[in-house]
Amino acid sequence: MRSLEACMKKTKIESLQALRALAFLGVFLTHCEVIPNLGGWGVSVFIVLSGFLMVYSYNDRLENLDISVVGNARFAASKMKRLYPLHLIMMFSALLITVAQMYMGISSLTIVQLLIQIVLQSTLLQALIPFSPIYYMPLNGLTWYLSVSMILYFFFPWILRRIKKVTTPRLLWESFVLYLIIFVVTAVDQLLVTDNEGLQTYFNYVCPFLRLCDFSMGCNFGMIFLRNRGRIKTGSANCLEAITVLLTVASIWFFNIDHKSLLGQTIAHSAFLYAPTSIALVYLFAEKKGFFSKLLTNKLFTYIGDISPYGYLIHQKVIAYLIILFTHILGNPLNDYVRTILTVIITIGAIYAYKELERKQFFRKKIGA
Numbered sequence: 001m002r003s004l005e006a007c008m009k010k011t012k013i014e015s016l017q018a019l020r021a022l023a024f025l026g027v028f029l030t031h032c033e034v035i036p037n038l039g040g041w042g043v044s045v046f047i048v049l050s051g052f053l054m055v056y057s058y059n060d061r062l063e064n065l066d067i068s069v070v071g072n073a074r075f076a077a078s079k080m081k082r083l084y085p086l087h088l089i090m091m092f093s094a095l096l097i098t099v100a101q102m103y104m105g106i107s108s109l110t111i112v113q114l115l116i117q118i119v120l121q122s123t124l125l126q127a128l129i130p131f132s133p134i135y136y137m138p139l140n141g142l143t144w145y146l147s148v149s150m151i152l153y154f155f156f157p158w159i160l161r162r163i164k165k166v167t168t169p170r171l172l173w174e175s176f177v178l179y180l181i182i183f184v185v186t187a188v189d190q191l192l193v194t195d196n197e198g199l200q201t202y203f204n205y206v207c208p209f210l211r212l213c214d215f216s217m218g219c220n221f222g223m224i225f226l227r228n229r230g231r232i233k234t235g236s237a238n239c240l241e242a243i244t245v246l247l248t249v250a251s252i253w254f255f256n257i258d259h260k261s262l263l264g265q266t267i268a269h270s271a272f273l274y275a276p277t278s279i280a281l282v283y284l285f286a287e288k289k290g291f292f293s294k295l296l297t298n299k300l301f302t303y304i305g306d307i308s309p310y311g312y313l314i315h316q317k318v319i320a321y322l323i324i325l326f327t328h329i330l331g332n333p334l335n336d337y338v339r340t341i342l343t344v345i346i347t348i349g350a351i352y353a354y355k356e357l358e359r360k361q362f363f364r365k366k367i368g369a
Contacts, residue, residue: 013056015288017305018296019281020049024308031316032340040205041252043145044274045281047211050149051218052225052282054156055163059226062164067157076153080124080146083309086354087143090313091121094139097320104328109134124150130202137206142316144206151208152215159216163223171220178213179275185210186270204270214275221279225286234289241290244280251277310351318346 023045026038058065065075080087098114101107109117117138120126127147129135137144163171189203203210232240251273285293304311322342327333334342 013053013286013288014302015285015293015297016049016053016282018293018298018301019045019285019305020308021301021304022296023049024304024312027312028315028343029340031319032343033336034340038252040271041248041274041278043205044214044271044278046145047148047152047214047271048218048221048275048278049282050152051156051159051215051220052222052286054153055160055219055222056226058156058160059164059223062157062160065157065160067161072154072157075157076150079153080150083146083313086310086313087124087140087146088122089354090140090317091118091143093317094320097317097324098139100324106328127151127206127208130199130207132198133201136202140313140317142312145312148206148208148211152212155212156219159219163220166223168224168227171224175217175220175279178217179272182210182213182270182275183272186272210271214271214278217275217279218282221283225283229287232284232287232289237284237287237289237293238291240280241284241292244277244284245292248274248277248281307348307351310354311347314350314354315343315347318343318350322346 023042026035026042026045029035030037030039030042065071095114095118098107098109098117102109102114113134116135117126120129120135121138121140121143124143124147126136126138127144128151133141136147166174185207186204189200254273284290285296288294288297319339322334322339326339
């Protein structure tokens with residue numbers, strides 16, 4: 001099997017790095033409370049993009065994969081290896097915040113619950129626990145996505161082996177069926193789980209087996225892309241990108257309005273709302289023939305896309321520390337924009353420090369990462 005660096009070189013399509021940057025900025029600005037509710041869209045793009053790029057990377061290397069329960073587990077673990085040291089660092093920083101909040105009486109978390117959180121997050125198994133956000137979003141809550149990704153990577157070799165044998169029309173049909181599954185699960189969840197918001201969020205947003213649907217759709221369209229790359233003409237790409245951007249904006253707007261109807265309540269917080277436009281954006285940006293994909297494929301956005309995995313893990317705890325410092329200790333809360341600027345500066349500084357340690361192979365030497 002090729003090294004991670006070789007894999008990254010093949011999967012680095014600059015236009016898709018720009019799209020990754022846009023998705024990350026959606027998550028980042030939502031957590032900074034500058035722009036509301038872009039996080040769900042950003043996560044949808046991340047998951048579809050992950051499936052798409054996994055196929056792009058491993059399609060010609062299927063024979064090198066040990067496709068078995070044990071082999072798949074090793075493969076999934078290997079995909080987590082690069083970010084795992086940073087994950088542990090951020091978990092420790094989050095642990096300090098949590099202990100401080102428990103001491104200050106801000107958090108009602110018990111010692112037993114805290115110990116369970118540490119075990120779940122250190123093993124990246126938290127996404128398998130649906131009972132409460134205390135467990136599926138513990139400590140550095142954003143690492144639920146790492147947990148989901150590890151589970152998706154476990155299934156990926158089986159997915160790739162199968163879709164290589166499937167015709168393009170069949171892949172399109174199966175993607176439609178997967179989309180319907182997302183809707184049905186979301187509808188059932190909204191109708192039956194009405195008194196537990198944490199459980200409702202889990203099955204709408206976090207559940208790895210639901211996310212396996214939009215990840216598989218990304219895989220399917222990655223295979224379709226490899227078979228049909230370059231067939232979209234520039235004029236068509238411009239039109240399709242414009243339509244997709246408008247539909248994306250409409251879906252985000254739909255998420256943010258107050259829903260009274262059953263339909264609105266059913267799909268407002270689900271991958272159902274974002275999966276179609278996420279797939280279209282990933283495919284069209286991979287082609288990079290339209291106005292928007294060309295416009296965003298620049299050094300700034302590709303740079304943000306490159307550092308986004310690090311920034312994703314770091315930024316929310318930076319925000320938490322700033323809130324504790326300025327609100328609870330100094331008694332002088334920052335406004336959203338000042339806090340955002342400080343978060344950007346500190347996050348970039350932390351990324352540079354971590355990457356320097358990475359460059360010197362510090363983690364490989366110290367903890368065998």
